[in-house]
Structures are given as structure tokens and as C-alpha cells.
Amino acid sequence: MKSIRNTRMMSYGIQYVLMIFGAVIFMFPLVWMVSRSLMGLADLYTLPPRIFPSESTLQAYREIWDIKPFGLFFKNTVIIVVWTVLGGTISSALCAFGFARLRFPLRNLIFGIVLTTMMLPGAVTMIPVYVLFSKLGWVNSLLPLIVPSFFGGGAFNIFLLRQFFATIPKDFDEAARMDGASTWAIFWRICLPLCVPAITVVAVFAFKGAWDDFMGPLIYLNSEEKFTLALGLFSLSPARVGVASFANTAHVMAACSLAILPVITVFIVAQKRLISGTVVSAGIKG
Missing domain, CATH: 1.10.3720.10 (MetI-like)
Structure with missing residues (x-):
């Protein structure tokens, strides 16, 4: 009985990990878009590209x-x-x-x-x-x-x-x-x-x-x-x-x-x- 419960919990855990991984992949373009909109010129053209702005601005x-x-x-x-x-x-x-x-x-x-x-x-x-x-x-x-x-x-x-x-x-x-x-x-x-x-x-x-x-x-x-x-x-x-x-x-x-x-x-x-x-x-x- 305990082994069945552990197997079920492991299955649920794998499902949640996969769903979170998929959500991160699909949400990344949206996060990137909003993040770039809040960047100043100094952050926009740095190499390698920044994911999040060092200083947010609504300019x-x-x-x-x-x-x-x-x-x-x-x-x-x-x-x-x-x-x-x-x-x-x-x-x-x-x-x-x-x-x-x-x-x-x-x-x-x-x-x-x-x-x-x-x-x-x-x-x-x-x-x-x-x-x-x-x-x-x-x-x-x-x-x-x-x-x-x-x-x-x-x-x-x-x-x-x-x-x-x-x-x-x-x-x-x-x-x-x-x-x-x-x-x-x-x-x-x-x-x-x-x-x-x-x-x-x-x-x-x-x-x-x-x-x-x-x-x-x-x-x-x-x-x-x-x-x-x-x-x-x-x-x-x-x-x-x-x-x-x-x-x-x-x-x-x-x-x-x-x-x-x-x-x-x-x-x-x-x-x-x-x-x-x-x-x-x-x-x-x-």
C-alpha cells in the first residue's frame, strides 16, 4: 500500500515538474517583452543580453x-x-x-x-x-x-x-x-x-x-x-x-x-x- 502511495506521489511530482517547465518556456517570451519595455538604452544593447533591467523605467x-x-x-x-x-x-x-x-x-x-x-x-x-x-x-x-x-x-x-x-x-x-x-x-x-x-x-x-x-x-x-x-x-x-x-x-x-x-x-x-x-x-x- 505504501509503495503504491509513493509511486502515485512520484507520478504527481513528475507531472508538476513538467507542467512548471512547460509554463516557464511558454511564459518566457511574455516576460522578455515586458522586461525589455522597462529597460533603458544602457540595458537594451548590452552583450550578452540582459533578461531583467538593472534599473526599471517607464520612459x-x-x-x-x-x-x-x-x-x-x-x-x-x-x-x-x-x-x-x-x-x-x-x-x-x-x-x-x-x-x-x-x-x-x-x-x-x-x-x-x-x-x-x-x-x-x-x-x-x-x-x-x-x-x-x-x-x-x-x-x-x-x-x-x-x-x-x-x-x-x-x-x-x-x-x-x-x-x-x-x-x-x-x-x-x-x-x-x-x-x-x-x-x-x-x-x-x-x-x-x-x-x-x-x-x-x-x-x-x-x-x-x-x-x-x-x-x-x-x-x-x-x-x-x-x-x-x-x-x-x-x-x-x-x-x-x-x-x-x-x-x-x-x-x-x-x-x-x-x-x-x-x-x-x-x-x-x-x-x-x-x-x-x-x-x-x-x-x-x-
Whole structure:
């Protein structure tokens, strides 16, 4: 009995050591970024490189607002993110509810076509979509980065929510209809509250996709006052012409540290939903 207990404790110890080792490896880039943002010039360019500053300073955090209009970049990004999360979550939930709970001709065929769009690389549709938005006069505006999210929110999100809606017993719908509830009431008052974990996952994916998006703003935005945070970080790079005499590594790391804070905050708030076994099991059923 004692040997079994010792073996189990040794197994747990090895697991914890491996998890701590993995956590250190994955956390090191984040620690390096924050540490470099707090360094002065003397620490930034020493050899061998320092991991931690000899003397911490917030000078880089104060100066980045004068080098580039990061307040405007944050504002543009927040506008895109808010509308993208709302549009993507609501539209994907509506599409998924229709595929899971309603009966209409060619439903399975249409759903299959939606799923096949997941296999299309973005490079295939990039030029046709740009031509479309160009003819609409939306280039150099935030509309190309917002409006598409209101048309389904993405095939993966529709698939995930459809599988979740399919696990809800149909008896709920029948009981609600007997009480006089409409299809919209069934969706809004019954099905949607039961799908909060999956809705949270979709919202977090939409948030991260919009916040981190670089290619979309790079294609459609030309003037700096329309730039998002991703383009702002790119323009801050010391390799960019006209910025090298002002920006250094500490400025870039300071801007990146501020940019990653909302992502970490959202993950901390929504982590229970993201790792919930209910979401995973419901997403693969049906």
C-alpha cells in the first residue's frame, strides 16, 4: 500500500515538474517583452543580453504616445472589435439556430456548402473581395473589417453553435409553441440562454481574430488616422523609414505589452467557459 502511495506521489511530482517547465518556456517570451519595455538604452544593447533591467523605467511607455497616435489606433481597433464581436456572434447564432432547429428545403445541402467554405484559403477570395469593396467605395474605411462579420460570422462558428443547438431537446420548442411562443421567442428566450458557453467561445474567437488582424487592415487601410493597433505596431518598428531615429526596442516592446493586455484580460475572464467540458462535448455531438 505504501509503495503504491509513493509511486502515485512520484507520478504527481513528475507531472508538476513538467507542467512548471512547460509554463516557464511558454511564459518566457511574455516576460522578455515586458522586461525589455522597462529597460533603458544602457540595458537594451548590452552583450550578452540582459533578461531583467538593472534599473526599471517607464520612459518607453510615456514616449510611445508622442511617437505615434496610439490612442487613435486603440480607438479604431476597439470600434472594429466591438462591432465584429456583436455581428459575428449574433449572425452565427441565428444561422446555427436555423440549421439546427428549423426545417426547410435543401437544409443539409446548404449547410454542407457552408462547411466547404472552411477549405477555401483566404488568398483565393482576397482579390475578388477587395474589388467588391473598392467598387462600393469602402477602401480606406473600417467598413470592410466590420460588415462581413454580420453575414454569418464564419463557417466554424456556425458549425460549433449548430452542434450545440442540436443537443437541446426539441421538447423545449414544442412546450414553448404550446404556450404561444414564436420562433424568435424560442431562439431568444430558450435556446440562446442555454448556449451561453458556446456563445462565449464564439465571442472570444471573434474578439481575438479582430484584435490580432493584420492582413485585413493592411489591405484596406491607407491613411494613418484609420490604422488599427496591428498596423500601428508595424509602423513603430525601428526598421521603418522615418521612425528609426525615435523608436527603439523598448518602445516596440512597450506598445506590444499594452496591446496584449486586453487579450490576457479577456482570457482570464472567459477561461472557465473556454475550457469547459460542456462546450467541448456539445461541440462534437450531432
